[in-house]
Amino acid sequence: MHIKKVYGLIFSVAMAAIFALSGFSLEPSTASTHQTASEPINSASELLAQSRFGTFKLPPLPYEYDALDEFIDTQTMTLHHDKHHAGYVKNLNKAISSYPSLRRLSIEDILRDLDRIPEDIQSTVRKNGGGHANHSMFWEIMTPDSSGEPTGDIAKAINDTFGDFATFQEEFNTAGKKRFGSGWAWLVMNKDGSLEVTSTGNQDSPFMQGQYPIMGNDVWEHAYYLKYQNKRGDYLDAWWNVLNWDEINNRLDDAQSWVKEIS
Numbered sequence: 270m271h272i273k274k275v276y277g278l279i280f281s282v283a284m285a286a287i288f289a290l291s292g293f294s295l296e297p298s299t300a301s302t303h304q305t306a307s308e309p310i311n312s313a314s315e316l317l318a319q320s321r322f323g324t325f326k327l328p329p330l331p332y333e334y335d336a337l338d339e340f341i342d343t344q345t346m347t348l349h350h351d352k353h354h355a356g357y358v359k360n361l362n363k364a365i366s367s368y369p370s371l372r373r374l375s376i377e378d379i380l381r382d383l384d385r386i387p388e389d390i391q392s393t394v395r396k397n398g399g400g401h402a403n404h405s406m407f408w409e410i411m412t413p414d415s416s417g418e419p420t421g422d423i424a425k426a427i428n429d430t431f432g433d434f435a436t437f438q439e440e441f442n443t444a445g446k447k448r449f450g451s452g453w454a455w456l457v458m459n460k461d462g463s464l465e466v467t468s469t470g471n472q473d474s475p476f477m478q479g480q481y482p483i484m485g486n487d488v489w490e491h492a493y494y495l496k497y498q499n500k501r502g503d504y505l506d507a508w509w510n511v512l513n514w515d516e517i518n519n520r521l522d523d524a525q526s527w528v529k530e531i532s
């Protein structure tokens with residue numbers, strides 16, 4: 270169990286206790302009891318105090334804005350994180366602010382069951398919640414210290430599924446190139462534990478389709494246009510130089526845990 274899961278477990282238990290005490294409903298909130306968060310969270314008690322009023326947070330980049338500059342330029346990283354991702358978080362929080370009960374759900378839970386989201390905010394939550402989940406993954410699976418080739422269990426899983434790494438890369442890049450307009454290319458795990466290369470439009474997440482996203486590349490023009498202009502294929506090729514295979518292995522592990530939970 271890695272550290273994120275331990276925190277996640279503590280958080281889930283605490284949240285369950287809080288909601289058992291406070292109760293919740295799917296009615297829009299009429300009282301202005303929610304606070305807006307302006308300060309970063311520094312301690313578990315602050316996190317819990319914050320979670321009572323639940324807002325999603327823009328995670329900081331796990332490296333400097335210029336760390337990937339050889340392959341993804343500094344200006345693109347800055348705008349992409351500070352403007353695009355920040356916008357998704359802001360719009361998501363605004364949409365759910367009138368439904369306090371939604372604030373106890375993780376973004377994955379929300380996306381897995383979008384039909385449960387009230388109709389008046391469903392489309393906004395789909396776009397911005399998807400955007401928040403997709404980008405939170407995207408920053409984490411990149412690093413300036415990439416090992417280049419896959420390592421560990423993901424290396425074996427890729428070879429078992431696709432034959433070899435080069436064949437997988439080609440299939441993944443083709444999914445990215447063929448996505449018309451904006452969207453994502455993915456390696457996902459299906460409910461039966463099998464791996465598959467897929468693509469989604471806009472900010473749709475594999476969670477919405479009953480799959481677990483192990484890794485994904487953003488093929489919106491905002492992800493590459495300043496450096497690569499119309500050459501999406503060059504961007505897709507370059508992206509393999511910045512992958513964090515340790516983190517992708519963590520996500521493979523999470524996907525396998527999810528398959529066990531649902532089966």
Ligand code: MN
Nearest residue numbers: 353487489492
């Ligand atoms: Mn993006």
